[in-house]
Amino acid sequence: MSRTRRLLRQTMTIARRDFVATVFTPIFLLFLFAPLIMVAFSTIGAMGAAQAADHGADHVRIVAIVPNAVAGAFVEADKRARIVFRRDEEPPALAILTPSGEPGVQARKAFESGDYDATAILYGPLDRPTILYGPRGTRAADYLTVLASSALSAERLGGELPRVEATKVPFSRQRATLGGQNQTAFLAVFGVFFLTLFLAGQVVGTMAEERSNKVIEVLAAAVPLEAVFLGKLLGMFGVAVLFIGFWGTVLGQVTSLLPPAFSGMVGELSPAVGLPMFTLLFVTYFTMAYLLLGSVFLTIGAQASTMREIQMLSLPITIVQVGMFTLTLSGLSKPDSWLAVIAEVFPLSSPFAMAGMAAASDSLWPHAVALAWQALWVAIFVTLGARLFRRGVLQSGSVRPFWRRKGA
Template identity: 35%
Template sequence: MTEGMNEIVRGALVIARRDFNALIRSRAFIFFLITPVIMLGIALAAGNVGSHMAKPDLARTIAVAMPDGDVARLIAAQRRLKAIVPDFPMLETGRAESASGDLLLAGSLRSPVLHADAQDAQALGDEVRLLVDTARQSEDAVAAPLAIRLKPARPHPAAPVDRSATAQLGQMCLFLATMLLAGMVLSNLVEEKANKIIEILTASIPMEAIFLGKLFAMLGMALIAIAVWTALGGAIALLAGSALPAVPAPAVGWPLFVALGFVYFSSAYLLLGSLYLGIGAMAATVRDVQTLSMPVSMGQVGIFLFANYATARPGTLIEGVACLFPFSSPFALMARAAQFPALWPHLVLLLWQALCTWLIIRAGTAMFRRNVMKSRGMGRRAGGRRGRVQPS
């Protein structure tokens, strides 16, 4: 038993080193790194334009709660200023609060009071003073200057709600990275089957070692891509500074949450990649790969939605099922790391995911021997006569 496992490990290291070097040194890998960055930039630009088109600028509307005569004079003053400054704020009358609930001009023209938070008071304070001074032009009596009363800071949402948003963000990033990178495993084995290379490898290396080596070579390439994209995202975040929306801190803290993100990406990649390897081993052409992989890809979308649904119900039976089912477990546990500080469930379920990955690989290699190797008359040679593995 020990000798067989040593042979599998040695063979997997040979295959992994061979495939990893071939992947990293190819020109396609550079284009692979650049393409998602370009797509993300286009998506962010389109989203920014769409948000400006879809949402009115609520901070440019000022609610007015004054006597009718003062309101009429303010409206007339606003129209005159609007003709000179087209983006001058609009007025909203008849309500005690503005549409955004932040700006309210109350009192009277002789003693006006602007109720606003600190940010809006700094942005629109001068424009409100100009509006009041313009409306007072026909007034001879002495009037008090505009008084600004700052509203108290709004209370932050409860911690579970904040952490739920962080959990969903972590799940989304994990899902997108897995679906983007795991699909590359499919075509790798098909190419070597078409070139008859797989038949040479199986004569000297256990089939499990071939599957493991290819899987970990692709995982190494994927982790390099994730590290490059993470570093680029961190640089953008540092340059943007406070312009980015604040994300609530996860329960386990940011350093451990990011580390768990890499661990769960590796686990999800190995689980899905082992399944894809089995499909690639059974497929004869690239067209067969696309046909057989479509149900798996659609099922993975459903699994992600199930894990996302369970995230909103922590501590329930649904969340427990999502954590135990191997394909949804990385996504559910990623959310759990954002919501709960306990670490022991992660250690236990990571071992469970590793066991499931090995079982899927064994099942894939068994189907490959039975349906592919024996149909080519190589079942006895691949299963019995193997030479010593030589490092390449």
């Protein structure tokens, strides 16, 4: 058996050992369903916050102090204007008050009313109204200005504005918009970042148990440390693939039940290279991002001797991942800048940046160069990690390269 085949076989043996040891445990089920637990708690919190917000919004009003002759036009203008707002963006409900006494005094008293919370109050002539508004009533004041304009126009036209019956025809684009491509690029970068943030950090502690029970010395005596490091990295990557495959299947079934409007929104996110190629590149760049960050984290975690030290490494590791994400987004906002070039060339941020490029540009040759460049750095990080572990932890001293050993 050749040296390369033996090294590959030893690597896959280590990978299979770590994969089985991780997956076939009760703790893995907790890890697998962790997103469901997080979503459940987030949903409970969001529902509570939404109920509190809705309860408060029920009492908020915008008020117009106008004569009865104008009140009907004001209400009609409000009905027409509200159809352009989403439910969560609608202005507060309109309340009409009949002028009594001094309008300014009446408006100030309306702000102190215990029946509702006024956010903006209009009074005076419609062509020169006065609007009082609270700390968060700027948009409500603008909305009342629009209603006053519409009501004044209706009054001068004899009672109401003319109705327009428009013919609405749905249309599907044949190509993605520039905004859709930019949104797809951001989602691609965020997707790779989120998955690596959630999954790659698991690699840090894989060497701790091996060091505590002295198994690493047996492995190091049986197979090269490069095979141990790469095998552990591939084993944990297999765990990540299993995790993504499980939740990808679940989400695929859930999204099929969503309304057709959701499909239309997804259609606007068409990548520049086409959906099949983009899917392939996204999976490939997630793989490279996991291997690159995982190899660095494995090297760092291998130097820790206790779980306390590994826990202390969690914050710096998270900062590194967030830093790569921030660098990529900065380069993505300025595609032709030197910052974008740095994000594409720097090994740890290159998968993020190239995933964004796949969505925003239809050129394919940069991806071949980038993947070769990233694979080279995976090999460098794995080799460097094994040598640092050999010299710093096992105290084995320097070892001659394999090509010199072969010559000897």
